[in-house]
Amino acid sequence: MQKLVITGGKPLRGEIRASGAKNAALPLLAASLLTEEPMVFHNLPDLADVRTMLRLLEDLGCKVTRSDHAVTIEASNITSTEASYDLVKTMRASILVLCPLVARFGKAKVSLPGGCSIGARPVDQHIKGLKALGTEVTIDHGYVSASADKLKGTLIVTDMVTVTGTENLMMAAVLAEGTTVLENAAREPEVVDLADCLNAMGAKIQGAGTDRIIIEGVEKLHGTTHTVMSDRIEVGSFLVAAVATGGKARVTHCNPRDLAVVIDKLRESGAEVTFGDDWIEAGAGKTLKAVDIRTAPYPAFPTDMQAQFMALDTIAEGAARVDETIFENRFMHVPELQRLGADITIDGHTATVRGVSRLSGAPLMATDLRASAALVIAALAADGESTVDRIYHLDRGYEKMEEKLRALGADIKRVKE
Ligand SMILES: CC(=O)N[C@H]1[C@@H](OP(=O)(O)OP(=O)(O)OC[C@H]2O[C@@H](n3ccc(=O)[nH]c3=O)[C@H](O)[C@@H]2O)O[C@H](CO)[C@@H](O)[C@@H]1O
Numbered sequence: 274m275q276k277l278v279i280t281g282g283k284p285l286r287g288e289i290r291a292s293g294a295k296n297a298a299l300p301l302l303a304a305s306l307l308t309e310e311p312m313v314f315h316n317l318p319d320l321a322d323v324r325t326m327l328r329l330l331e332d333l334g335c336k337v338t339r340s341d342h343a344v345t346i347e348a349s350n351i352t353s354t355e356a357s358y359d360l361v362k363t364m365r366a367s368i369l370v371l372c373p374l375v376a377r378f379g380k381a382k383v384s385l386p387g388g389c390s391i392g393a394r395p396v397d398q399h400i401k402g403l404k405a406l407g408t409e410v411t412i413d414h415g416y417v418s419a420s421a422d423k424l425k426g427t428l429i430v431t432d433m434v435t436v437t438g439t440e441n442l443m444m445a446a447v448l449a450e451g452t453t454v455l456e457n458a459a460r461e462p463e464v465v466d467l468a469d470c471l472n473a474m475g476a477k478i479q480g481a482g483t484d485r486i487i488i489e490g491v492e493k494l495h496g497t498t499h500t501v502m503s504d505r506i507e508v509g510s511f512l513v514a515a516v517a518t519g520g521k522a523r524v525t526h527c528n529p530r531d532l533a534v535v536i537d538k539l540r541e542s543g544a545e546v547t548f549g550d551d552w553i554e555a556g557a558g559k560t561l562k563a564v565d566i567r568t569a570p571y572p573a574f575p576t577d578m579q580a581q582f583m584a585l586d587t588i589a590e591g592a593a594r595v596d597e598t599i600f601e602n603r604f605m606h607v608p609e610l611q612r613l614g615a616d617i618t619i620d621g622h623t624a625t626v627r628g629v630s631r632l633s634g635a636p637l638m639a640t641d642l643r644a645s646a647a648l649v650i651a652a653l654a655a656d657g658e659s660t661v662d663r664i665y666h667l668d669r670g671y672e673k674m675e676e677k678l679r680a681l682g683a684d685i686k687r688v689k690e
């Protein structure tokens with residue numbers, strides 16, 4: 274087991290480069306199953322989740338060739354259409370192979386992901402959409418089995434906005450006969466990145482980035498080369514860390530348009546934020562003010578930034594209300610932040626954070642990916658030493674986080690227990 278040892282109190286200063294986005298890379302890699310021709314991805318982040326997805330693709334018979342931050346995937350000799358519990362249990366996004374497999378091979382058997390520490394996270398909408406496209410779906414012994422002769426385009430209205438649900442169904446519809454309309458679609462930039470890649474493979478998708486996506490099915494897709502978009506959540510996390518420590522940092526190779534609400538909320542907190550075409554800089558202002566947060570689907574405030582902003586609120590002037598509307602159990606970081614001296618109360622899906630003048634370092638336990646980032650931010654802002662345990666959560670979604678933080682002047686190291 275590894276942990277992070279952080280000595281807080283040092284303002285972060287300098288410049289770092291954003292990595293490719295986990296939440297874009299995972300569906301993009303799954304999309305490789307849709308063609309027998311090679312797919313090449315650049316700007317692939319080096320993350321545990323990416324390695325899990327590549328292992329899953331290899332398990333299915335794909336040839337995977339990696340070099341630095343690029344990968345070539347050839348799905349010309351698929352030997353299995355089954356994703357086992359062992360891989361799915363370590364990464365929920367494994368469900369993203371379900372629709373590409375059904376679309377190209379007419380069958381798939383994928384372990385149900387089950388819940389995780391942030392919520393129950395069912396995949397009923399993925400299944401509802403697949404059924405509407407003409408697939409027979411059964412659930413048995415913890416697996417979802419799907420088979421179809423030929424998928425048929427149709428109207429699908431999901432009960433709620435679902436990001437991977439939209440991505441999965443888009444990947445089913447691209448090879449269906451006729452036109453599919455996805456209503457109530459997720460508008461996240463990662464959905465647009467996937468649609469751009471699918472269109473470059475020969476798909477006919479319109480409306481990605483809006484809540485109505487129209488997909489005209491095609492017979493076959495071909496290979497292409499695609500650059501994974503930058504990770505807006507990673508970028509946001511580093512900007513919050515810079516402001517929380519009273520410093521100033523610039524993140525390059527990112528897209529400020531994807532981070533409009535994060536920039537807005539940082540400014541509301543009193544931070545000074547500037548940006549150019551592909552960089553954002555955030556610096557602490559004269560005072561740090563508590564900011565209310567209400568998570569909701571894009572373009573509203575992302576649930577994946579909620580924990581990090583809560584960490585910022587713990588040391589701000591005044592009180593903030595944090596409403597988590599996406600996941601029912603995404604306050605696991607609260608008891609850990611309290612161990613640093615934060616003043617937070619929870620009532621259902623709402624947390625009230627009253628800013629304190631200082632946090633003091635303590636041993637901490639990470640419970641999920643973004644909770645881990647929040648603990649690192651709080652520890653960087655706290656007096657003295659903190660340790661963050663169970664950082665395998667962090668390694669799922671942040672590439673070399675401690676190296677990037679060290680480049681900004683943080684006192685942080687990874688140690689083996
Ligand atoms: C790999 C990836 O991209 N993960 C992101 C994706 O997760 P993911 O795609 O799993 O999240 P969803 O958008 O699907 O979930 C939104 C809400 O809908 C519910 N739901 C979803 C599908 C379904 O079939 N039934 C159902 O009830 C979920 O439990 C949740 O309450 O979007 C989340 C919300 O922005 C982010 O936090 C995750 O980082």
Ligand SMILES: C=C(OP(=O)(O)O)C(=O)O
Nearest residue numbers: 296365366577642643670
């Ligand atoms: C919740 C997240 O990821 P996943 O959907 O992969 O669990 C996340 O990226 O914050």
